[in-house]
Every structure is written in C-alpha cells, then in structure tokens.
Amino acid sequence: MKQTPNVRQVTDIIGEWGLWQLNVVMFSITIQIFLAFQTLAVSFYAPTISYRCTDNISNYTTGNDNQTSYDYCLNGCQNWTFDKSVFKSTIIDEWHLICDRQGLASLTQSLFMIGWALGGIIFGILSDRFGRKPILWVTIILEIMAGLSSALAVNITHFMISRTVLGMLANGRYLTAFMLVTECVGSKYRATLGVIFQLGWALGYCLLPGVAYLLPNFRHMILATTIPEVLWLVWLIVIPESPRWLIAHRKWDQLELVVKRAVKINSLSMNQINSQMQSLIKSNTSCCDETIETNSSKSNLLAVFRSPNLRRTTLIMFFTWFVNSFVYYGISLNIGDFGGNLFINFLIAGLIEFPSSSLPLIAIKYIGRRPLVAGLMYASGLSCLAVIPFGSMTTTTTTVWPRITIALIGKFFIGCSFNIIYVYTAEVYPTVVRQVGVGTCSMASRVGSMIAPFIKDLNVYTGMSVVLTIFGGLSIADGVSVHFLPETRGQQIADTIDEAEQLNRRNKK
Structure with a gap:
C-alpha cells in the first residue's frame, strides 16, 4: 500500500x-x-x-493671473461664475x-x-x-x-x-x-x-x-x-x-x-x-504555542529603535516612503496643472503605470536594491527640476509638451521606486518585526499622500517652479540617504534583531 x-x-x-x-x-x-x-x-x-467675479468689477477670468484672483477675494467679491465648458x-x-x-x-x-x-x-x-x-x-x-x-x-x-x-x-x-x-x-x-x-x-x-x-x-x-x-x-x-x-x-x-x-x-x-x-x-497542530508567544512578545518596533543600525535604517526608510508617496501623488493628482489636456495627460500617466509596475520585477534580479532605488530617486528628482526651464504656467505648444513629457518621465521613475521599496523594506527587517516594520513605513507614506493634495493650493500662490523644486529637492535628498541603507540582494534575510544588526553593519559603508 x-x-x-x-x-x-x-x-x-x-x-x-x-x-x-x-x-x-x-x-x-x-x-x-x-x-x-x-x-x-x-x-x-x-x-x-476658471471663474470670474460678476460684482460689476470687470470681466476678469481667474486662473491666468493668480494674484489678481487673490485680490478679488480679498476685496470681498460675492458673486462668481464658473467655466463649464x-x-x-x-x-x-x-x-x-x-x-x-x-x-x-x-x-x-x-x-x-x-x-x-x-x-x-x-x-x-x-x-x-x-x-x-x-x-x-x-x-x-x-x-x-x-x-x-x-x-x-x-x-x-x-x-x-x-x-x-x-x-x-x-x-x-x-x-x-x-x-x-x-x-x-x-x-x-x-x-x-x-x-x-x-x-x-x-x-x-x-x-x-x-x-x-x-x-x-x-x-x-x-x-x-x-x-x-x-x-x-x-x-x-x-x-x-x-x-x-x-x-x-x-x-x-x-x-x-x-x-x-x-x-x-x-x-x-x-x-x-x-x-x-x-x-x-x-x-x-504540533507547534509549540509557548515558543510562538515568547517570540511574539519581542516582536515590536521598539526593539528596532534600540538597535543603532536598524534605527538608522528605519528612519531612512520612513523618509524614503514619505518622499515616494508625496512626489507620486503630488504629480498624479495635479497632472492637469502641467498644461495640455487633462484627460490625455491622465491617460498617459495611467499607461506609464504598467511598465513602472513590471520593470522593477526584472531590474531587482540584476541590480542591487540600494543603487537601484537611489538611481531612480535621482532620476525622478532631476526630471522634476528639468521641467522648470520650460516655464510653469505658459500654454504654448513648444513648452507644454516638453513639460508634460519630462514630468511623466519623473512620475515613471518615482513609480518604479515605489514598487521596489515594498520588497526592499521587507528584506531589511528581520522576521520578528517584518510586518510591523513594513506597516509603520506605510504609515509614513500616508503622511506624504495627505500633504500631496495641497500642492494645488501652493501652485496657485507660488507657481509650478516652487512645487517642482520641492519635488526635485526631496527626491535627490532621499537618493543620497538611500546610500546609507544596507544592500540586501543576494543576502540571506534576517530572522532576529541581532542578525539584522549584523546585516546592517556589514553594509554600513
């Protein structure tokens, strides 16, 4: 038998x-x-x-002159009409x-x-x-x-x-x-x-x-x-x-x-x-519940912060997740402010999601996590800064499409980085705190996504150049910080806090 x-x-x-x-x-x-x-x-x-004040002040349309629209608001305009074209x-x-x-x-x-x-x-x-x-x-x-x-x-x-x-x-x-x-x-x-x-x-x-x-x-x-x-x-x-x-x-x-x-x-x-x-x-049903309970009692983020190398890694990961989310949603939710047709811009931005979701799966097999994420953050930051010379609010064809194209390239790079850091973060944390570590980093990203919608308001009063400088500066700063993370490609992932400390220490330089 x-x-x-x-x-x-x-x-x-x-x-x-x-x-x-x-x-x-x-x-x-x-x-x-x-x-x-x-x-x-x-x-x-x-x-x-666009909208205009109808309090017998003028036939003024907002959106072309931010300061003028702000002045009308300060002067107490009560009646407005909105562009519904x-x-x-x-x-x-x-x-x-x-x-x-x-x-x-x-x-x-x-x-x-x-x-x-x-x-x-x-x-x-x-x-x-x-x-x-x-x-x-x-x-x-x-x-x-x-x-x-x-x-x-x-x-x-x-x-x-x-x-x-x-x-x-x-x-x-x-x-x-x-x-x-x-x-x-x-x-x-x-x-x-x-x-x-x-x-x-x-x-x-x-x-x-x-x-x-x-x-x-x-x-x-x-x-x-x-x-x-x-x-x-x-x-x-x-x-x-x-x-x-x-x-x-x-x-x-x-x-x-x-x-x-x-x-x-x-x-x-x-x-x-x-x-x-x-x-x-x-x-x-043969596992020892007592052993599981003992290990679980040590599985909290406080254990990470008590370990110097893991503490450094955690703080850098917090910043990395925040910047990725802030820049990704900052560009995605405000793609219409770069000029051109909102519907076409949005469609192209959506199509970019397909390669930015699939290419990381191939890249991480051949390139280390640390240089890959750092390189993507540098590329995203430089793309955002490269948009500035083409103007922030002009609508001529010679400036709109280069501006949109470069901005979408920046979105592609940040999208790739966003997909990779999920894998990277899970690898730098040991098994005993892996879930809580990734979950806490995800919370840091939510802070970035909560701030991102207000980029539209900042753009109204300062212009797109200031917004792009913030995007670019933060991305490049994060690229620098990533160099202080451990490299996990080809490494055995850690199970305990002590093993993770050793992994971080070997890769410190």
Missing part, C-alpha cells in the same frame, strides 16, 4: 497554482480598478477651473470652493488618505480576527454605500465625511484582497503576483479619464465608478476563505470544504484527500 506523503502546507494538496487560484487572483486584481477610481478621482471632481459640475462650483474656501477641495483628498491609514489598521485587525472573506463582504457593501453618499452629498461637510469613510473602506478591502491572494497561491508565484496585483490599479488609472470625459458631472461620475461594484459582490459568492487563515484559527471543518473544492477545480486527484487532510492538520 502506498504511504501518504507528509503534508505540511495546504498547497501540497491543492497545488501552488490552478483555476482555483486564478479565480481569486482575477477577482482581487479587477476590484482594484475601483481603488484607482476612488483615490484619483479628485483630479476630475475638483479640477483647476469642460466640466458641467464639480465640487468647486457646486459649493464655491474658492477664496477662503479653496483649501477645502484639497482637504477632501487629505481626509480620504487619513481614512485610508485608519482602514489599514482597523480592517487589518478585523481581518485577522474574523477572516478575509467576511471583511471583503463588509468593506465592499459599505464602500458602495459610502460612494453613493458622496455622490448624493448635500454640502461639502457631508462630502468630506463620506470620502473619509470611503478611504477607510477602500484600503481595508485592498489589503484584505492582497492578503487573500498571498495566502492562496504557492510561494513560487507569490512575488510575481505581488507585482501583477498592481495591474488593477493601472487599469483603473487608465479608465478614469474616459469615465470623467463621458460624465462631466461629478455626481454622475461617482455613481458610475461606484455602482458596478455590485457585480463584484456577486462574484464574491464563489470566492473562498483563505485556507491559511482557517488553519491558523483551527477551523478544520471549513478548511476541508475549501480544500476539497480547490482540489476539484484544479483537477487534482481526490483519492487520498482524507489522509492528506489528516496529515495537514497534524502538521499544523
């Missing part, structure tokens, strides 16, 4: 890849389309539009977000990012406690409701509250879907799918300008980018719970149902399924 092999991983039974995993991956990738819609829509529901309705003209109310438009996006940060914490805890699939149900249903609420908002306060809640739910759903993918596929495919997972964002990025062009009323645009999520609720019915989560929580009956369905869909043999399940359960 043939002996059943020892089964330690669920993928030993269901396989590392098959139609069962493909269903989960396609669901998770395609629903990220809505993440791009919700995160980047501010460019279309709060665009830079492109957008029929925006939150700018709907609630008169000009003069002393101008910052409210940017605040809506900052509040979205605050909600995003909170959602990562709240739903991360809930997902670990109640499972991946229940949280997907809750976040998608509430996400649809929050989207409808923002589309039907009666005032700017209502709109901002809805957007804050939407940001919380969107990130909660995003992280839960990402976790589901990583827990359903085999280790051989995990890194590749981690990059492919971002393609849903890129697709949504490209589709958004088309939706906005066809629906120039911001309420209609929000409805069109929210209601289709109902289809993904239907799809969710056939999405399984994470088998790894079921193992971690000892839900063996549910696990057996999930595993048997996966084996059937992947067209694998069912002959030894019962004995394989018994072996899997035995392998995952």
Whole structure:
C-alpha cells in the first residue's frame, strides 16, 4: 500500500497554482480598478477651473493671473461664475470652493488618505480576527454605500465625511484582497503576483479619464465608478476563505470544504484527500504555542529603535516612503496643472503605470536594491527640476509638451521606486518585526499622500517652479540617504534583531 506523503502546507494538496487560484487572483486584481477610481478621482471632481467675479468689477477670468484672483477675494467679491465648458459640475462650483474656501477641495483628498491609514489598521485587525472573506463582504457593501453618499452629498461637510469613510473602506478591502491572494497561491508565484496585483490599479488609472470625459458631472461620475461594484459582490459568492487563515484559527471543518473544492477545480486527484487532510492538520497542530508567544512578545518596533543600525535604517526608510508617496501623488493628482489636456495627460500617466509596475520585477534580479532605488530617486528628482526651464504656467505648444513629457518621465521613475521599496523594506527587517516594520513605513507614506493634495493650493500662490523644486529637492535628498541603507540582494534575510544588526553593519559603508 502506498504511504501518504507528509503534508505540511495546504498547497501540497491543492497545488501552488490552478483555476482555483486564478479565480481569486482575477477577482482581487479587477476590484482594484475601483481603488484607482476612488483615490484619483479628485483630479476630475475638483479640477483647476476658471471663474470670474460678476460684482460689476470687470470681466476678469481667474486662473491666468493668480494674484489678481487673490485680490478679488480679498476685496470681498460675492458673486462668481464658473467655466463649464469642460466640466458641467464639480465640487468647486457646486459649493464655491474658492477664496477662503479653496483649501477645502484639497482637504477632501487629505481626509480620504487619513481614512485610508485608519482602514489599514482597523480592517487589518478585523481581518485577522474574523477572516478575509467576511471583511471583503463588509468593506465592499459599505464602500458602495459610502460612494453613493458622496455622490448624493448635500454640502461639502457631508462630502468630506463620506470620502473619509470611503478611504477607510477602500484600503481595508485592498489589503484584505492582497492578503487573500498571498495566502492562496504557492510561494513560487507569490512575488510575481505581488507585482501583477498592481495591474488593477493601472487599469483603473487608465479608465478614469474616459469615465470623467463621458460624465462631466461629478455626481454622475461617482455613481458610475461606484455602482458596478455590485457585480463584484456577486462574484464574491464563489470566492473562498483563505485556507491559511482557517488553519491558523483551527477551523478544520471549513478548511476541508475549501480544500476539497480547490482540489476539484484544479483537477487534482481526490483519492487520498482524507489522509492528506489528516496529515495537514497534524502538521499544523504540533507547534509549540509557548515558543510562538515568547517570540511574539519581542516582536515590536521598539526593539528596532534600540538597535543603532536598524534605527538608522528605519528612519531612512520612513523618509524614503514619505518622499515616494508625496512626489507620486503630488504629480498624479495635479497632472492637469502641467498644461495640455487633462484627460490625455491622465491617460498617459495611467499607461506609464504598467511598465513602472513590471520593470522593477526584472531590474531587482540584476541590480542591487540600494543603487537601484537611489538611481531612480535621482532620476525622478532631476526630471522634476528639468521641467522648470520650460516655464510653469505658459500654454504654448513648444513648452507644454516638453513639460508634460519630462514630468511623466519623473512620475515613471518615482513609480518604479515605489514598487521596489515594498520588497526592499521587507528584506531589511528581520522576521520578528517584518510586518510591523513594513506597516509603520506605510504609515509614513500616508503622511506624504495627505500633504500631496495641497500642492494645488501652493501652485496657485507660488507657481509650478516652487512645487517642482520641492519635488526635485526631496527626491535627490532621499537618493543620497538611500546610500546609507544596507544592500540586501543576494543576502540571506534576517530572522532576529541581532542578525539584522549584523546585516546592517556589514553594509554600513
């Protein structure tokens, strides 16, 4: 009689890849389309539009002379008309977000990012406690409701509250879907799918300008980018719970149902399924809980800050994540301020997301993490500075397209860097604090994304040259700081704090 092999991983039974995993991956990738819609829509529901005072002062149109528009605001102009040649309705003209109310438009996006940060914490805890699939149900249903609420908002306060809640739910759903993918596929495919997972964002990025062009009323645009999520609720019915989560929580009956369905869909043999399940359960109940608890008690970020080399690495990583997020969203959300057609600019910026998501996967195989990230930050910074000689607000063809082209090149470089630092950060932290380390760095990036929307307001009063100098200066400064990080390519990743200290010390110079 043939002996059943020892089964330690669920993928030993269901396989590392098959139609069962493909269903989960396609669901998770395609629903990220809505993440791009919700995160980047501010460019279309709060665009830079012209308006003029009608208090019998003059037939003056703002947007061409920032100082004059500011003077009219100071003089107490009460009646304004807005240019509706492109957008029929925006939150700018709907609630008169000009003069002393101008910052409210940017605040809506900052509040979205605050909600995003909170959602990562709240739903991360809930997902670990109640499972991946229940949280997907809750976040998608509430996400649809929050989207409808923002589309039907009666005032700017209502709109901002809805957007804050939407940001919380969107990130909660995003992280839960990402976790589901990583827990359903085999280790051989995990890194590749981690990059492919971002393609849903890129697709949504490209589709958004088309939706906005066809629906120039911001309420209609929000409805069109929210209601289709109902289809993904239907799809969710056939999405399984994470088998790894079921193992971690000892839900063996549910696990057996999930595993048997996966084996059937992947067209694998069912002959030894019962004995394989018994072996899997035995392998995952033999570990020492006391040892796990002891190690977990030492797994906190304070341990990192007590170690000098890891402390240096952590502070540099905080800065790197902040700069990447600030520059990336600063360019993405304000692409219309570089001149030219907003819809075309946005589409090109979205298309750039595809190579900036895929090329890093190839580059990190042949180039060290440290020189690669540093080089990308230098290139991004120099690209931003190179835009300045072409002028900041002129609209001639000879200056607009070089300015847009160079700005998009800068966005490509920062996008590549953003994708690489996820991998790089996970490698510099030891196993015992890897999750909390990456999570804390991600929080630093949220600070950058919260500030980025106010770049539009800074541009109004200082001009694009100042904005680009900030982008360029920070990127180059970060490129310099990256040289003080350890090189992890070809290195065995650390498991303990002491091992990570040794890794950092060897690479200090």
